Amino acid sequence: xxxxxxxxxxxxxxxxxxxxxxxxxxxxxxxxxxxxxxxxxxxxxxxxxxxxxxxxxxxxxxxxxxxxxxxxxxxxxxxxxxxxxxxxxxxxxxxxxxxxxxxxxxxxxxxxxxxxxxxxxxxxxxxxxxxxxxxxxxxxx
Amino acid sequence: xxxxxxxxxxxxxxxxxxxxxxxxxxxxxxxxxxxxxxxxxxxxxxxxxxxxxxxxxxxxxxxxxxxxxxxxxxxxxxxxxxxxxxxxxxxxxxxxxxxxxxxxxxxxxxxxxxxxxxxxxxxxxxxxxxxx
Numbered sequence: 001x002x003x004x005x006x007x008x009x010x011x012x013x014x015x016x017x018x019x020x021x022x023x024x025x026x027x028x029x030x031x032x033x034x035x036x037x038x039x040x041x042x043x044x045x046x047x048x049x050x051x052x053x054x055x056x057x058x059x060x061x062x063x064x065x066x067x068x069x070x071x072x073x074x075x076x077x078x079x080x081x082x083x084x085x086x087x088x089x090x091x092x093x094x095x096x097x098x099x100x101x102x103x104x105x106x107x108x109x110x111x112x113x114x115x116x117x118x119x120x121x122x123x124x125x126x127x128x129x130x131x132x133x134x135x136x137x138x139x140x141x
Numbered sequence: 142x143x144x145x146x147x148x149x150x151x152x153x154x155x156x157x158x159x160x161x162x163x164x165x166x167x168x169x170x171x172x173x174x175x176x177x178x179x180x181x182x183x184x185x186x187x188x189x190x191x192x193x194x195x196x197x198x199x200x201x202x203x204x205x206x207x208x209x210x211x212x213x214x215x216x217x218x219x220x221x222x223x224x225x226x227x228x229x230x231x232x233x234x235x236x237x238x239x240x241x242x243x244x245x246x247x248x249x250x251x252x253x254x255x256x257x258x259x260x261x262x263x264x265x266x267x268x269x270x271x272x273x
Contacts, residue, residue, distance in 0.1 A: 023229040028270035031237040032260065058258030059241040063214075065207045080270070088229070118208055136270070 023088035025103075026136055031077035032061075035112050035127075043114070043125050050120040060114070069117040078108040082138040104140045166224040167266055173202065173217035176240050176257065184244065184255050191250040201244075210253065215242040219261040223268040234267040 035057065043053060050072055054060075060072035083103035090098050111128040180197045183189075194213060201213035217240045224233040238260040245254040 025231045025233070026270050027231075027233040027235070029235040029237070032239070054256055054258070058260055059243060059256050061239070061241065063205060063207050063212060063243060065205070070208050120208075 023085055024138075025081070025083040027079075027081040029077070029079040029081075032075065034076045034078060034110065035074060037127075040112060040125060043122055045123055045125065046121065048122045050114065050116050050122060053114060053122065066115065069115060069123070070120065072114045072116065074112040074114075076110055080106045080108075080136050082136040084138045102138050102140055104138050106135065106137075164226045165268070166222070166226060168222035168224070170220040170222075171218065173215075174199075176215055176217055176242050176259070178257075178259075181242060181255060181257050184252055186252055186254060189252040191246055191252075194244055194246075194252060198242075198244075207245075209248065211246045211250075213242075213244040213246070215244075216240065217261070219264055221264055221266045223266040225268045232268055232270055234270045236264055236267055238264045 039057065042048070042056060050070070053072070057074060061075045062073045064071045064073070081103065083101060086100040086102075087098040109129075113126055113128060114122050115124040117123050176198075183197055184194060191211070198213075198215055202216050203214040205212040205214060218237060219239070220235060220237040222233060222235045224231060240259045240261050241257070243254075243256040244252060245256070247253045
């Protein structure tokens with residue numbers, strides 16, 4: 001992933017967390033629209049060209065060189081964050097600001113990689129790893 | 142008496158919504174300059190040179206060497222954050238999408254292909270973090 005993007009994500013996450021100092025918070029960050037096997041079912045190795053793929057899925061996030069041709073990568077991310085501050089319940093009775101926070105972040109990342117030959121024909125396609133199906137579960141233990 | 146029941150329910154819902162809702166927030170973050178469609182349209186395959194691409198779009202964000210060709214990559218990120226701030230719980234959703242432009246140049250420095258997709262056009266503010 002490009003370096004400036006991770007910086008942007010960090011700033012946005014901090015911003016979201018700053019505005020969320022209440023009892024519970026549920027935050028979700030998505031980067032691009034996750035692709036499924038159905039979305040890439042039209043790709044026939046040896047026949048489909050990168051131009052066909054771009055027409056259907058848009059431009060890849062990166063294009064890199066390899067010994068046998070070109071690798072085009074589509075990246076996506078789905079992050080789920082949930083947090084509970086049990087100390088918030090004491091806010092009405094306690095003179096001190098007490099925090100007892102549990103939180104958990106589930107980071108689901110995936111990428112579709114397409115290997116193309118020197119004529120830009122897709123020879124192989126595969127998902128890097130499937131999204132981890134992270135759930136909103138603040139229990140960290 | 143029967144007429145009052147639905148009205149009472151509506152009033153209770155409105156009062157609860159007003160009491161529970163602290164507010165909402167809209168935030169937006171962008172990275173990079175907008176990729177102008179007219180500048181991209183001015184690039185013609187087989188005729189436009191590397192210098193002309195640079196004068197139209199500026200220096201690329203990334204310069205790649207792919208398949209024996211130079212590839213200029215331009216990108217822009219757009220992030221929209223919608224937050225629903227309630228008394229005891231907050232819901233936030235951050236949606237990030239990118240516009241990417243690849244200009245592929247041949248060994249003579251002439252544009253061979255131009256690939257553009259603008260994903261940010263359909264980017265919306267969303268608040269509800271559950272579901273798709």
